[in-house]
Amino acid sequence: DQQVKQNSPSLSVQEGRISILNCDYTNSMFDYFLWYKKYPAEGPTFLISISSIKDKNEDGRFTVFLNKSAKHLSLHIVPSQPGDSAVYFCAAVANFGNEKLTFGTGTRLTIIP
Amino acid sequence: DAGVIQSPRHEVTEMGQEVTLRCKPISGHNSLFWYRQTMMRGLELLIYFNNNVPIDDSGMPEDRFSAKMPNASFSTLKIQPSEPRDSAVYFCASSFIPPGTDTQYFGPGTRLTVL
Numbered sequence: 001d002q003q004v005k006q007n008s009p010s011l012s013v014q015e016g017r018i019s020i021l022n023c024d025y026t027n028s029m030f031d032y033f034l035w036y037k038k039y040p041a042e043g044p045t046f047l048i049s050i051s052s053i054k055d056k057n058e059d060g061r062f063t064v065f066l067n068k069s070a071k072h073l074s075l076h077i078v079p080s081q082p083g084d085s086a087v088y089f090c091a092a093v094a095n096f097g098n099e100k101l102t103f104g105t106g107t108r109l110t111i112i113p
Numbered sequence: 114d115a116g117v118i119q120s121p122r123h124e125v126t127e128m129g130q131e132v133t134l135r136c137k138p139i140s141g142h143n144s145l146f147w148y149r150q151t152m153m154r155g156l157e158l159l160i161y162f163n164n165n166v167p168i169d170d171s172g173m174p175e176d177r178f179s180a181k182m183p184n185a186s187f188s189t190l191k192i193q194p195s196e197p198r199d200s201a202v203y204f205c206a207s208s209f210i211p212p213g214t215d216t217q218y219f220g221p222g223t224r225l226t227v228l
Contacts, residue, residue, distance in 0.1 A: 002154070042202050043117070043219025044156070089156060099144055099208065100169060101217065105155035 003027045004092050008102035014112050019077040021107050023090030026071065030092040034101070035064060035075050036101070038087045050074070077109075085111045115139075117220035119205050125226045134223045137186055138207030146217060147180055148192050148204040152200040156204070162188065195227045 005024045013019045023033075031052040036044035050057040050064045050073070057064050063076045077084055090104040118137040126132055128187070148160040160170040162182045170180070182188040192199055198216050206219045 004155075005156075009224075041221065043206070043221050045219065046217070091156075099161065099163075099217075100158060101146075102158070103148075103156035105153070 002055070002105070003030075004080045004090055004102050004104040006090055006107050007098075008107050010110070011108045012112055015082060018078045018083065018105055019075075019109055019111070021075040021077075021088050021090075021109065023073050023075075024071060025073075027092070027093050027094060027102070028071070029094040030102075031095065032093040033064070033066060034091045034093075034094050035062075036089040036091060036103075038089065042079040044089055048093070068096050080111045082111050082113055085109060117207055117218055118207055119203075119220035121223060122221065123224045125228065126195055127228050128196055128200075129194045130227075131191065132195045132199075132225060132227075134190040134203050134205075134225070135142045136184070136188045136190070136205030137148050137206070138188070138222060139218055142207035142209045142218075143185070144208045145182060145188050146206040146208075147188070148206065148219075150202040150204060154164070164197070195225075200225055200227050216224075 003026050033050040035047040037047045038044040048059050048062050048064050050066050055066050061077055066073045087106045088107045088109050091101040120135045144163045147159040150156050159172045160180045161168055165182045172187050178192055180190045202222045202224050203220045204219050206217045208217045
């Protein structure tokens with residue numbers, strides 16, 4: 001039972017354009033969401049997060065949008081750069097502070113120069 | 114800071130053998146997590162410790178898997194006996210609470226292949 005779903009296993013985007021990565025969740029108890037980025041042969045690293053009391057959080061080129069009614073969040077990267085090529089994992093927490101993250105299956109983003 | 118250290122980086126073993134994966138968390142962190150990454154299920158939490166005490170092991174697949182944290186600077190994940198379906202990348206992560214949950218730091222992982 002996959003509670004956090006990333007339905008696109010891969011995505012290719014031209015350099016300079018916007019990359020949009022999507023994530024859906026089923027557990028209505030989730031109240032905090034995170035995106036992690038993973039390069040080959042490395043562990044995931046934290047990228048950006050959003051609390052359920054917000055619908056948008058921005059950090060430089062990265063913006064996460066949350067639509068609670070649709071149980072959907074998205075990560076926007078603009079402009080996309082070659083160094084953004086990586087696997088992106090969406091993660092969620094039920095009852096913020098309990099530390100237990102539920103991850104999605106990941107989306108491999110490739111930025112085409 | 115050296116970050117989270119995992120060993121070995123790669124492990125190839127035969128079905129039925131015992132496998133031990135090791136993790137050294139970041140100094141000062143008081144929570145430690147073991148994850149498994151597969152194509153089908155993504156990153157799955159197997160077990161996590163807080164102050165060396167197991168808090169949630171509901172993700173441990175079966176009795177063949179066990180994890181220990183004898184002290185704040187070392188943890189092991191053991192599989193005995195190993196099976197081909199255990200082949201995956203295993204990650205260790207650590208964090209410091211109080212929150213937030215955005216501060217889980219991952220090690221580079223151990224790629225396990227069971228033949």
